[in-house]
Amino acid sequence: MFPVKELDLHATEMYPGTQAVARAIALLKAFSDAQPEWTLNDLAQATGLHKTTAFRLLSALEAERLVMRNPLSGGYRLGVELIAMGGAAMRANPLRAMSRPVLVTLAEQTGEAATLEVLVEDYVLVIDEVPGSNPMGMTQDVGHRLPVHATATGKVLLAARPEAELAQRLAERLPALTEHTITDPQQLRSVLARVRQEGVAIAVGELEPGFTAVAAPVLDRERQVVAAISVGGPSVRLTAERLPEVAAMVQMSARQISRQLGYWPG
Amino acid sequence: MFPVKELDLHATEMYPGTQAVARAIALLKAFSDAQPEWTLNDLAQATGLHKTTAFRLLSALEAERLVMRNPLSGGYRLGVELIAMGGAAMRANPLRAMSRPVLVTLAEQTGEAATLEVLVEDYVLVIDEVPGSNPMGMTQDVGHRLPVHATATGKVLLAARPEAELAQRLAERLPALTEHTITDPQQLRSVLARVRQEGVAIAVGELEPGFTAVAAPVLDRERQVVAAISVGGPSVRLTAERLPEVAAMVQMSARQISRQLGYWPG
DNA sequence: ATAATTGTTTCATATTATGAAATAATATAT
DNA sequence: ATATATTATTTCATAATATGAAACAATTAT
Structure with a gap:
C-alpha cells in the first residue's frame, strides 16, 4: 500500500550475496502495530518486491513459523517463532x-x-x-x-x-x-x-x-x-x-x- | 559444536528458491538461552553451513540488527530488532x-x-x-x-x-x-x-x-x-x-x- | 454472468549465492 | 619471544539458486 521505509538511516551498503535474506527481512520489518496483517499483493508493493518473489520468501518464512497466515482472511502475520526469538534476544x-x-x-x-x-x-x-x-x-x-x-x-x-x-x-x-x-x-x-x-x-x-x-x-x-x-x-x-x-x-x-x-x- | 536440530518435525519439503533464507533462519534458531553467544566457526559447524556462507548470512542479519556482535568477545548474539519483532508478533x-x-x-x-x-x-x-x-x-x-x-x-x-x-x-x-x-x-x-x-x-x-x-x-x-x-x-x-x-x-x-x-x- | 481481485505454479534465464582458497587478525602454546 | 593454532574476512570463478514473466486457479466484487 505505502512504501515502508521512508528514510534509510543505517543504510549500510549491502554485502554481496545477501539479497534474498535482506529482502526476507524487509518483509518482516513491514509488519507493525499499525499494520499487523498484510495481503500478499500489498506487501509485495510496499516492499517493492515482485509478487512471486514475495510469495516465495514468505513461504520460506512461514515454513519456519516466522510468519503465519490468518486462517480466516488468508492474510500474513508475524509468527510465533518470532515471539520465541524475541524472548531469547531479550534474555541474551x-x-x-x-x-x-x-x-x-x-x-x-x-x-x-x-x-x-x-x-x-x-x-x-x-x-x-x-x-x-x-x-x-x-x-x-x-x-x-x-x-x-x-x-x-x-x-x-x-x-x-x-x-x-x-x-x-x-x-x-x-x-x-x-x-x-x-x-x-x-x-x-x-x-x-x-x-x-x-x-x-x-x-x-x-x-x-x-x-x-x-x-x-x-x-x-x-x-x-x-x-x-x-x-x-x-x-x-x-x-x-x-x-x-x-x-x-x-x-x-x-x-x-x-x-x-x-x-x-x- | 553440536548439531542444533536433532529431529526435524514439521520438516516441510523446502520451497525451491529459498535456500539462503532457510539457512539464515537456521542460524537464528541456533541461538538459545543455553547458548546465547556463538563464535562463527561453531555456529557454522552447528548449522552445517560453510564458514563463508555463515559469515555472509550473519553479516546480512547483522546489518538489519537481527544479530549483533559482542564488542568484547566478537561473538554473535541475537539483535535488538528481534526484540521489536517479537513484541510486534506478540501483539499481532x-x-x-x-x-x-x-x-x-x-x-x-x-x-x-x-x-x-x-x-x-x-x-x-x-x-x-x-x-x-x-x-x-x-x-x-x-x-x-x-x-x-x-x-x-x-x-x-x-x-x-x-x-x-x-x-x-x-x-x-x-x-x-x-x-x-x-x-x-x-x-x-x-x-x-x-x-x-x-x-x-x-x-x-x-x-x-x-x-x-x-x-x-x-x-x-x-x-x-x-x-x-x-x-x-x-x-x-x-x-x-x-x-x-x-x-x-x-x-x-x-x-x-x-x-x-x-x-x-x- | 463478468470482471477484477486474490494467491499459486511453472519455467527459462542470469543474477546471485556459494564455497574453495588465500589472507588477515587473534589467541594459545612452546 | 616465536611458532602454532584458531579465529574472522576478502576475493573470485563457478553453477546452483533466486528471480520475475507469464499463465493459472481460486476468490471476491460488480
Whole structure:
C-alpha cells in the first residue's frame, strides 16, 4: 500500500550475496502495530518486491513459523517463532542483563516504572521495563517502538547523534502525538542542546496526555551513548516539583550502569 | 559444536528458491538461552553451513540488527530488532488477543499465574502470561520455550497429536528436569491417554521442584487443539485438594476461548 | 454472468549465492 | 619471544539458486 521505509538511516551498503535474506527481512520489518496483517499483493508493493518473489520468501518464512497466515482472511502475520526469538534476544541482551538490577531499585525508589531503551533506526525501542510499585503499572511496553522526538529517552539518544544524522532526522516537521509534542525541528534542536548540557531529558505529556518521563544516557567504555534509561508515570504524580529529585535518581542509575559497561568519567 | 536440530518435525519439503533464507533462519534458531553467544566457526559447524556462507548470512542479519556482535568477545548474539519483532508478533497474535481477558479473570479467580502456550517444533512456547495476584509472581516466562513432556500444557498439546508424530517425539527416554519428571515414554503415553479422556493435564514438580500447573486445551472451529492454557504456582498453594477446583476453572476458561475461535461442542 | 481481485505454479534465464582458497587478525602454546 | 593454532574476512570463478514473466486457479466484487 505505502512504501515502508521512508528514510534509510543505517543504510549500510549491502554485502554481496545477501539479497534474498535482506529482502526476507524487509518483509518482516513491514509488519507493525499499525499494520499487523498484510495481503500478499500489498506487501509485495510496499516492499517493492515482485509478487512471486514475495510469495516465495514468505513461504520460506512461514515454513519456519516466522510468519503465519490468518486462517480466516488468508492474510500474513508475524509468527510465533518470532515471539520465541524475541524472548531469547531479550534474555541474551547483555545491556539488559546489566541494567536490570539498577532498574529494579530505581523503580522501587521512585515508585514509578523504569525502562531501558535504545535507538533502532528511526525509533526508540523499549528493551526492558520494570513496573512501578504504585498502581497503574502493567504498561507492558517491552518490544514497543516509540517515536524519538516525543520521548525523554528519544531526546537523550538523539542528543548524542552527530550533526549529519540530526540533519537527516530533523529534516521536516515532526508528527504530533499530543498537543504538547514538539513538532518544530528547530525547537527540538534547542531542547537537545540543553539535554546535552544537563545530561537529562524530560517529556511532559508529549507522548501521551498525562504521562511524564525523565531520562538519562548510558555510556560505554568508548564514551558512546548506547542506551537511555527512564522513569515514567502519571503527570499528577511526577509533578514539576518532584521532577528534579527523580531526575537525579535517574542520572545516578544511568551512571551506575555506564560504569558497569566500563565507562570512566573524567 | 553440536548439531542444533536433532529431529526435524514439521520438516516441510523446502520451497525451491529459498535456500539462503532457510539457512539464515537456521542460524537464528541456533541461538538459545543455553547458548546465547556463538563464535562463527561453531555456529557454522552447528548449522552445517560453510564458514563463508555463515559469515555472509550473519553479516546480512547483522546489518538489519537481527544479530549483533559482542564488542568484547566478537561473538554473535541475537539483535535488538528481534526484540521489536517479537513484541510486534506478540501483539499481532490473534489467539493471544482473544485469550487475554479470559486469562486475566482466570488469574484473578485463582490468584495464580495464567499462561497461554502453543506447540512449536519440539517445544512448548509461552505466548502470554498474566501474573497471579499472590506474591511470587513476576515469572516473566513469555517467549520461553519449555519442554513438552514436563509441562501440563505440553501434555495437553501432545495428547492431541497423531500417533505417527508421537512415535517420533517419544522415541527415546526423555530428559529429567526434576526427580518427578516423567522420563519413560511408555509412562507418558498412558498419562496422555488419561489427558485425552479428562481434557486436563497436571504437572506436579515435573518442570521445577515445588511448582505445580494445570492445563486445558483450546480448540478452533476445525476441532483442532491449537493452544493450551494453564494456571501454575507453588505446589504448597496448589495442593491436591485444591487442584480439582482449579482444573475446572481452567477448563471453563479454555472452553470460553475455544468458543471465541468458532469451536462448537457436540 | 463478468470482471477484477486474490494467491499459486511453472519455467527459462542470469543474477546471485556459494564455497574453495588465500589472507588477515587473534589467541594459545612452546 | 616465536611458532602454532584458531579465529574472522576478502576475493573470485563457478553453477546452483533466486528471480520475475507469464499463465493459472481460486476468490471476491460488480
